[in-house]
Amino acid sequence: MESRNVRLDRLEKGGLQVEGLELTVGDIEREELWDEPAGPYHLPGIKDLRRWDHLLLGRYDSSYEPTRDVCDLCTFGPCDLTDGKKSACGLDISGQTARMNLLTTVMGAAAHLSHAREIVEHVIEKFGPDVEIDMGSKNDVEAPMVRVIAGTIPETVGDLLPVVEYCEEEMNHLTSATSTMQEGSPLEFDSKSLHAGMMDNLALEIADIAQISAFDMPRGDEDAPLAEIGMGTMDPEKPVVLAIGHNVAPGTSIIDYMVENGLEEEVEVGAVCCNAHDMTRINPHVNVVGALSKQVKYIRTGAPDVVVIDEQCIRADVLEECRKVGARLVACSGQAVHELQDVSDRDPGDIVEMMVDGEDGVFLPEIEKVGEVAIETARSVYEDRLGRKAIPEVDELQGIIDSCTECGRCDRACPEFLPITDAMVDGMEENGGDWSGLEELWDRCVGCTRCDEVCPVMDPMSVQETASEHRWKTERNVVRTGRGPINDTEIRNVGAPIVLGEIPGVVAFVGCDNYPDGGRSVAEVIRDLAERNYIVLTSGCSAMTAGDHTFEDGQTVYEMFDGRFDKGCVSNVGSCVANAHIVDAALKIANLFANVPLRDNFEEVSDYVLHRIGAVGVCWGVYHQKALAIANGAKRWGIPVVQGPHGVKFRRQELGRPDLDERWVVNDANRDYEEVQIEPAPEHLGYSAESIEEMAVMAVKLCMRPNDTRQGRMIKLTNYIDLYRKYFDEYPSDLARFVRHEKEVPLTEREEVMEVLEDRGWEPRETPNPTMLREEDRLI
Amino acid sequence: MTQAHSPGNVRVKPGADLNGAMLGKLLNRPGTLFLVGSQWKELPDGVLEPLVDGGDVILTGSANPPVEKVARMGVSEACHLLCSEGSLGGEYGQVVFVGIPHHIATGMLSKLKHYSDATAISLDRGFQPDANLAFPNLSREDWEEELGEAVERRSA
Amino acid sequence: MAFEDIPVDIGAVYEGQRIRKGDYRVELGGKKAPGAELVRARGADEVEDGRVEVIGPDIGDMEEGGTYPYGVYIEMAGEDLDRDLESVVERRHHEFTNYIDGAMHLNQRDAIWIRIDDEAFEKGMNSLEIVGRALIELFKLEMDYIENMQVTFYTDEAEAENLVERAREIYEERDARARDLHEEDVDNFYGCNLCQSFAPDHVCAITPDRISLCGSITWFDARAAARVDPDGPYFPIPKGENVDEEHGEWTGVNEAVEERSGGVHDRIWLHTVFDNIHTSCGCFEALAFYMPEVDGVGIVDRDYSGDTPYGVSFSTLAGQAGGGKQVDGILGIAVEYLRSPKFLEADGGMERVVWMPEHIKERISDAIPGELVDKIVTEETTIDVAELREELESRGHPVSERWFEVTDELVERAVDYIRSTGGKVKPAEAAEELGIDRDQFMELVKELKKRKILA
Structure with missing residues (x-):
C-alpha cells in the first residue's frame, strides 16, 4: 500500500489532472455556468455606446421642445437663443435643450443611484456584505442589467458595491458634460442622456435586488398578497405613523419595532409613495395611504402623529404641513434634513421625550432607532392630537365657499387646469350649495397646493378635502403588493402564446401620478388592456392608482385580474426601483429564447429588444426627473415610452418618421445581412400624447415589432384598429404600413381591408430576422 | 376650462394680444393649417366649423369634431413634420391651435417658434407666450365673445 | 360586411373577455349541465350552408341566470376536407365563440362551458342562431377549404346528452387514430418556424410521433395550417430517407432545418438527447436531461420550481438548452411527447427515464409501462443524485443494468x-x-x- 501511495503522489505531480475530471454534473458551480462569451462593452463609459445611440437616434428624430429661450447657467448669460442665435459659449437652442434634458436625466438618475448606495450600505452595515443575492428558484438570471453592463454575476450584496461605484463615476462624467463649454453637439448630449438613463436603470436593479435579498421581499410572487390602499385604511383614533419617501430602511425599523413589540393592533403604520410599496413587500399589513398626491392631503386630516421621511418625493414644506396639525417629523436621510436637530447620539427614550415635550421634529440618520422613536412618540402624543386637523370643519365650509371672490387665480395656478372656480361657484349657498363639483375635483387633484398659494381668501385644496370627507374617510381599496422579478418560467410560458398571436403585447404603467385628468382613466385603460389579453405591469404611483379605483362589483383591477406575468393579468412589480424588473424581463427574453449572451453585450441585447419584444412603457402622470431617467434608460434598451402631455416639459421626444422609408431599413440576419425594408415598428421611441385615448392607441401601436409572426401581427393590428375606432371613431389611415401579409388583417374585416389595400398598390412583404447591427458586431 | 399663463418663455413678438377682429382677418390667409385637439368641445357650439372653414384641418388626440380633415395624427407628430419642410404635404404659412391641451400646446408652440417659419396662433383661452399670437388670459365669457367676433368677421 | 346583421361586435379583441358570476344572462354546459362540441366533415350534399338549428329552448326562452345543456354540432363540407381536419377545426370553436362580444367559452370537447352576458342579451343576442351564424362566418373566413357549414345546437337535456355520448365515441376514435399514426405512415412531416421570432436559429420538426416543443401544435394541426396558408409559418417537410433509424434521422428534416436556420444546423436526430439533438427554442414545456452519474434521463417541466437531481432548477437547465442551440444532453420537449411511442427511442425510451416531478408522473401515468411506474423516482423521494442512484438500484430500475462496475x-x-x-x-x-x-x-x-x- 505504501509504495502505491508514493507512486500515486508522483502520479498527481505528473499531472493526472484530466481535463473535465473535476466537473461532475451534480455540482455545477455558478461561474462554470457563466460560460457566455463576452461582448465588447465591459463597464461602458460615456463614449462607448455612441454607435448604438447614433443608430437609434438616426432612426428616431430628437424633437426638441424648449421650455426656455434663454440659458442662464453661467455668468456670460443669460443668453438669448431665439431666432437661431447662439449663446456666449457657442451653443444653440438644440444644444441647450438637449443639455437640459441631460441635466434633468442626471438629476433623476442621481436620486436613484444615491438611493441604491444607501440601501446597499445599509444592508451591509446591518447584515454584513455576504447577504446572498437570491431572486428565488424561478429566477436563474438574478441581475440581468448588472450582467450586461458590468459583465459580472453578483453573488452577494457586497458584490454590488463596485457596480455602484462604476455608476457614480459615470454620473460624474455625465454631470461634467452638462457644464459650460464641454459638449457642443445636440446628438451627443442626447447620447449622454441615454447613458444617464442606463445608469439610472442599473441603479434601480441594484437597489431592488439588494432589498429583496436582505429584507426577504417577494421574489417573483405570482400571487402576491393584496394590501389595503386609501386614506380610510388607517384608524385615526389610534397612534398613527406615516412614512413618506422611497428608501425602505427606516420603514424596516418601524415594522421591526412594531412586530417585535406586538403592537400591530395598537398602532397604525402607513405610507405614501414608493415607501408604501416597499413596506408592504415586507409586511402586507402596512397601510398604503396612496400615491404622491395624497401626501399633503393626508397630513392635513390630522391623522398622523409622527411623519417619517427618508428621501425622494418629499414635499419641501413637509415640516410646515406637519406643524399645522402638530405631527412630529423624523427625517432619516441626509438628502432631506429640513434644518432639524441631529439626535443620532441620543437614546431613543430621550428623543421620544424631546418630541413629546414639543420638539416638532428631529434628524435621526441612525436608522435602527427610528422604529422605536416613531412608534413610541406616536403612542405618547396621539391622545392630545385627536381632533386636530388643517382642513375646515364641515359645518364651517359653506361660509368659506361663499367667501370665494371668483378671481380665477386657482384655475390658472392649477397644473391640471381643474375648474376650481366653477366648482366653488356651484358650491355657494346662493347657487344652491352643490358641492359635487368640489368632490369631483378631489379625484382629479394632484395635491400640489398651488391653488392655496394664490387664493386670497382660503385654501381651496382643503375646502375640496372637507367637501369630500365622507368619501375619503371610508376610502379602502386594494393594491397588489410588489412581486419583484418576472420569473424565467413565466417568460417561457408566454413565449408560445405571443408567437401564436394570443398575447398582443406587454404594457407597463409606471411612474408618477401627475395626471392631467385624474387617475380613473388610467385604471380604465389598464382594465381594457387586460381584457384584451395584454400582459399589464404596474409600478410606483401608477400601481397605486390602478388599485385606487373600483369597477362593477366594487373590485379593483388587482381583484379582477391575476397577478401573474401572463395574458390578461395585471401585476405590480413594486416601487420605483422595481421598475428594473420590467426592463429585466425584456433582457431575459433575449437571453432565454435566443441565448443572446448578456455579458458585456449591451448593443446586441438592445438590438434584440428593439426589434423583437413588443413591450411599451406608459408614464401617463410623469412629474419627477426620475421618471425621465427611467424612460431614457428604457429607450436605450429598445423599449418605447409613451408619456402624458406633461412629458413635453422634459423638452425632447424621440419621434419616428413613418413617411421616410429610408429610416426603416434593417439588416436581415437570415439573408447575409442584406438590407431590407421594414414597417415603422416601433414607430416612436419617446412620445407624449395629449389625451388618454391617444395614449391607449399609441401604446398598442408601439407594441408592434418587425419580427412579429403573422398571428402576432394580426392580434396587434386587431387591437390597434379596435381601439382606434373606439376612441377616434374611424379606421387608422396607416394600416397599410403594418400589413405584411393578408393573414395579418383581422379575420372579420379581411375582405374589405384587402380590397382597399390592393387598390392602393399594397404588396406583401417577408418577415426578416431584423437587426441594425452588422454580422461582425454580433456574438450570435 | 380656464387655462393658465405659462411663465416659461419670453414672447415671440411683444405687442398686441390677439383679439377677435384680428383673428377673423388672419384666418382668411391662404395656407392656414388648423390643429384641432381633444379639447375642441371647450369651444362654444357652432364656432369651430366657421373658424376652420377654408383651411386644412389635422385632428389630433381623440378630437372628433364635425369638420373635414386632411389627416389625423398626434400633435407632436404634426408639429415635428411642420418643422421639416414639405413633410406634411402642404405649404402652411400659418398654424392655428384649437382645443389642444395647454401643456402640450406650450411645448409644440415653443418647438414651432424655434424650428419653423410658420406663424403660430393659439385660439385657446389661456395665454401662450410662445405663439406668435394668442389671447390673453380671458374669462370664458370674454373668450367666447372674441371667438364670436372672429366668426362674424370671417363671414363679413 | 359579413357580420352586419349580428347585434354584437365580433373580433379577436373580445377573446380575453371574462363574464363573471352575476353578469351573465345564461350559462351553458359547464359542471352543472351536459355539453360538448363536435365537428364532422360530411359530403357536400349533406350540409346546407348557413343553416342553424336550435333543438331545445333558445336563449330568449331560458330563465335568467339559468344553466342549460349545450351541445354544438358543426357539420362542414368541402372538396379538400377530410376526417383528419375535424379536430383542427373543432379546436377553433373555443376561439371563435370567444370572438363574440358578450360570449365566453371555456375548456374544450365535453367540458365546454359557455356564458352569455346580460349586456349582449340586451343588445339582442337572444338566440343561438346568431351565435351559429357568427361561427359559420368566422370558420369560413379563416379556413377557406370549408365550403359549406351548418350548426345544430342542442339545449334539450336528452338531445344534448345524446350528442355528448356520440362525441365521446368520436373523440376516442380520433385519439386512437392519432395514436396509431406514425412517422412511417406519412410522406410529410411539418416544420414550424414561429419561434424564430424570438429564437432565430430554431426550427421545430413536427411528426406524428413528435408534437411541437411548446405542446401546441400536433402533426395534424401543422398539416391543416400549412394547407390553408402555404407561405405561412408551418411548412411541409418531405421526410426523405430514414438514414439513421436508431436516432430518427431523416434526410428531409436535415435539409429543411439547414435551409430554415440559415445553415446554422444541418443534422437533426429526432428521438434522442445526445449529439445531433433537436434544437430547443425557449417555450418548450419540459426538458429531458441526461445524468451521467446514473446514466439515465430526467424530466422536468416549467411548473416544477424546485431543484432536480442535476443539482439545478428547471430555469437553470433551460437557460443552457434554449435559443435554438443543439446542447448535448439537454432537450426541450412537450409533456405530450412523453406519450409518444418514439419518445427518446434511440436512448431506450421510457426505460431510460429515472426521475420526473410527481405531477408529471401522475399526468402521464397511462404512458408509463406498468413495470416502470414504481421505478421512476420523483422529488418526493429525492432530488439528490447520489440518493437517486441508490434508489434506482434498490428499485431495480433498468438503467442500473447499464452501470459500469469497477471491479x-x-x-x-x-x-x-x-x-x-x-x-x-x-x-x-x-x-x-x-x-x-x-x-x-x-x-x-x-x-x-x-x-x-x-x-
Whole structure:
C-alpha cells in the first residue's frame, strides 16, 4: 500500500489532472455556468455606446421642445437663443435643450443611484456584505442589467458595491458634460442622456435586488398578497405613523419595532409613495395611504402623529404641513434634513421625550432607532392630537365657499387646469350649495397646493378635502403588493402564446401620478388592456392608482385580474426601483429564447429588444426627473415610452418618421445581412400624447415589432384598429404600413381591408430576422 | 376650462394680444393649417366649423369634431413634420391651435417658434407666450365673445 | 360586411373577455349541465350552408341566470376536407365563440362551458342562431377549404346528452387514430418556424410521433395550417430517407432545418438527447436531461420550481438548452411527447427515464409501462443524485443494468497501467488500454479516489 501511495503522489505531480475530471454534473458551480462569451462593452463609459445611440437616434428624430429661450447657467448669460442665435459659449437652442434634458436625466438618475448606495450600505452595515443575492428558484438570471453592463454575476450584496461605484463615476462624467463649454453637439448630449438613463436603470436593479435579498421581499410572487390602499385604511383614533419617501430602511425599523413589540393592533403604520410599496413587500399589513398626491392631503386630516421621511418625493414644506396639525417629523436621510436637530447620539427614550415635550421634529440618520422613536412618540402624543386637523370643519365650509371672490387665480395656478372656480361657484349657498363639483375635483387633484398659494381668501385644496370627507374617510381599496422579478418560467410560458398571436403585447404603467385628468382613466385603460389579453405591469404611483379605483362589483383591477406575468393579468412589480424588473424581463427574453449572451453585450441585447419584444412603457402622470431617467434608460434598451402631455416639459421626444422609408431599413440576419425594408415598428421611441385615448392607441401601436409572426401581427393590428375606432371613431389611415401579409388583417374585416389595400398598390412583404447591427458586431 | 399663463418663455413678438377682429382677418390667409385637439368641445357650439372653414384641418388626440380633415395624427407628430419642410404635404404659412391641451400646446408652440417659419396662433383661452399670437388670459365669457367676433368677421 | 346583421361586435379583441358570476344572462354546459362540441366533415350534399338549428329552448326562452345543456354540432363540407381536419377545426370553436362580444367559452370537447352576458342579451343576442351564424362566418373566413357549414345546437337535456355520448365515441376514435399514426405512415412531416421570432436559429420538426416543443401544435394541426396558408409559418417537410433509424434521422428534416436556420444546423436526430439533438427554442414545456452519474434521463417541466437531481432548477437547465442551440444532453420537449411511442427511442425510451416531478408522473401515468411506474423516482423521494442512484438500484430500475462496475480486477489493472506510464496518463489512451470507454475511465478514476488510491 505504501509504495502505491508514493507512486500515486508522483502520479498527481505528473499531472493526472484530466481535463473535465473535476466537473461532475451534480455540482455545477455558478461561474462554470457563466460560460457566455463576452461582448465588447465591459463597464461602458460615456463614449462607448455612441454607435448604438447614433443608430437609434438616426432612426428616431430628437424633437426638441424648449421650455426656455434663454440659458442662464453661467455668468456670460443669460443668453438669448431665439431666432437661431447662439449663446456666449457657442451653443444653440438644440444644444441647450438637449443639455437640459441631460441635466434633468442626471438629476433623476442621481436620486436613484444615491438611493441604491444607501440601501446597499445599509444592508451591509446591518447584515454584513455576504447577504446572498437570491431572486428565488424561478429566477436563474438574478441581475440581468448588472450582467450586461458590468459583465459580472453578483453573488452577494457586497458584490454590488463596485457596480455602484462604476455608476457614480459615470454620473460624474455625465454631470461634467452638462457644464459650460464641454459638449457642443445636440446628438451627443442626447447620447449622454441615454447613458444617464442606463445608469439610472442599473441603479434601480441594484437597489431592488439588494432589498429583496436582505429584507426577504417577494421574489417573483405570482400571487402576491393584496394590501389595503386609501386614506380610510388607517384608524385615526389610534397612534398613527406615516412614512413618506422611497428608501425602505427606516420603514424596516418601524415594522421591526412594531412586530417585535406586538403592537400591530395598537398602532397604525402607513405610507405614501414608493415607501408604501416597499413596506408592504415586507409586511402586507402596512397601510398604503396612496400615491404622491395624497401626501399633503393626508397630513392635513390630522391623522398622523409622527411623519417619517427618508428621501425622494418629499414635499419641501413637509415640516410646515406637519406643524399645522402638530405631527412630529423624523427625517432619516441626509438628502432631506429640513434644518432639524441631529439626535443620532441620543437614546431613543430621550428623543421620544424631546418630541413629546414639543420638539416638532428631529434628524435621526441612525436608522435602527427610528422604529422605536416613531412608534413610541406616536403612542405618547396621539391622545392630545385627536381632533386636530388643517382642513375646515364641515359645518364651517359653506361660509368659506361663499367667501370665494371668483378671481380665477386657482384655475390658472392649477397644473391640471381643474375648474376650481366653477366648482366653488356651484358650491355657494346662493347657487344652491352643490358641492359635487368640489368632490369631483378631489379625484382629479394632484395635491400640489398651488391653488392655496394664490387664493386670497382660503385654501381651496382643503375646502375640496372637507367637501369630500365622507368619501375619503371610508376610502379602502386594494393594491397588489410588489412581486419583484418576472420569473424565467413565466417568460417561457408566454413565449408560445405571443408567437401564436394570443398575447398582443406587454404594457407597463409606471411612474408618477401627475395626471392631467385624474387617475380613473388610467385604471380604465389598464382594465381594457387586460381584457384584451395584454400582459399589464404596474409600478410606483401608477400601481397605486390602478388599485385606487373600483369597477362593477366594487373590485379593483388587482381583484379582477391575476397577478401573474401572463395574458390578461395585471401585476405590480413594486416601487420605483422595481421598475428594473420590467426592463429585466425584456433582457431575459433575449437571453432565454435566443441565448443572446448578456455579458458585456449591451448593443446586441438592445438590438434584440428593439426589434423583437413588443413591450411599451406608459408614464401617463410623469412629474419627477426620475421618471425621465427611467424612460431614457428604457429607450436605450429598445423599449418605447409613451408619456402624458406633461412629458413635453422634459423638452425632447424621440419621434419616428413613418413617411421616410429610408429610416426603416434593417439588416436581415437570415439573408447575409442584406438590407431590407421594414414597417415603422416601433414607430416612436419617446412620445407624449395629449389625451388618454391617444395614449391607449399609441401604446398598442408601439407594441408592434418587425419580427412579429403573422398571428402576432394580426392580434396587434386587431387591437390597434379596435381601439382606434373606439376612441377616434374611424379606421387608422396607416394600416397599410403594418400589413405584411393578408393573414395579418383581422379575420372579420379581411375582405374589405384587402380590397382597399390592393387598390392602393399594397404588396406583401417577408418577415426578416431584423437587426441594425452588422454580422461582425454580433456574438450570435 | 380656464387655462393658465405659462411663465416659461419670453414672447415671440411683444405687442398686441390677439383679439377677435384680428383673428377673423388672419384666418382668411391662404395656407392656414388648423390643429384641432381633444379639447375642441371647450369651444362654444357652432364656432369651430366657421373658424376652420377654408383651411386644412389635422385632428389630433381623440378630437372628433364635425369638420373635414386632411389627416389625423398626434400633435407632436404634426408639429415635428411642420418643422421639416414639405413633410406634411402642404405649404402652411400659418398654424392655428384649437382645443389642444395647454401643456402640450406650450411645448409644440415653443418647438414651432424655434424650428419653423410658420406663424403660430393659439385660439385657446389661456395665454401662450410662445405663439406668435394668442389671447390673453380671458374669462370664458370674454373668450367666447372674441371667438364670436372672429366668426362674424370671417363671414363679413 | 359579413357580420352586419349580428347585434354584437365580433373580433379577436373580445377573446380575453371574462363574464363573471352575476353578469351573465345564461350559462351553458359547464359542471352543472351536459355539453360538448363536435365537428364532422360530411359530403357536400349533406350540409346546407348557413343553416342553424336550435333543438331545445333558445336563449330568449331560458330563465335568467339559468344553466342549460349545450351541445354544438358543426357539420362542414368541402372538396379538400377530410376526417383528419375535424379536430383542427373543432379546436377553433373555443376561439371563435370567444370572438363574440358578450360570449365566453371555456375548456374544450365535453367540458365546454359557455356564458352569455346580460349586456349582449340586451343588445339582442337572444338566440343561438346568431351565435351559429357568427361561427359559420368566422370558420369560413379563416379556413377557406370549408365550403359549406351548418350548426345544430342542442339545449334539450336528452338531445344534448345524446350528442355528448356520440362525441365521446368520436373523440376516442380520433385519439386512437392519432395514436396509431406514425412517422412511417406519412410522406410529410411539418416544420414550424414561429419561434424564430424570438429564437432565430430554431426550427421545430413536427411528426406524428413528435408534437411541437411548446405542446401546441400536433402533426395534424401543422398539416391543416400549412394547407390553408402555404407561405405561412408551418411548412411541409418531405421526410426523405430514414438514414439513421436508431436516432430518427431523416434526410428531409436535415435539409429543411439547414435551409430554415440559415445553415446554422444541418443534422437533426429526432428521438434522442445526445449529439445531433433537436434544437430547443425557449417555450418548450419540459426538458429531458441526461445524468451521467446514473446514466439515465430526467424530466422536468416549467411548473416544477424546485431543484432536480442535476443539482439545478428547471430555469437553470433551460437557460443552457434554449435559443435554438443543439446542447448535448439537454432537450426541450412537450409533456405530450412523453406519450409518444418514439419518445427518446434511440436512448431506450421510457426505460431510460429515472426521475420526473410527481405531477408529471401522475399526468402521464397511462404512458408509463406498468413495470416502470414504481421505478421512476420523483422529488418526493429525492432530488439528490447520489440518493437517486441508490434508489434506482434498490428499485431495480433498468438503467442500473447499464452501470459500469469497477471491479477489483479492473482496479489492479488500472494501477498497473498507471505505474507503467510513470504517472502521465491521457484518459483516452488509458481507456483504450483498459478496454473501457472514456466516461467509464472517469468513473474508474473516481473510484480510485474513493479508495484513497488516488489522493
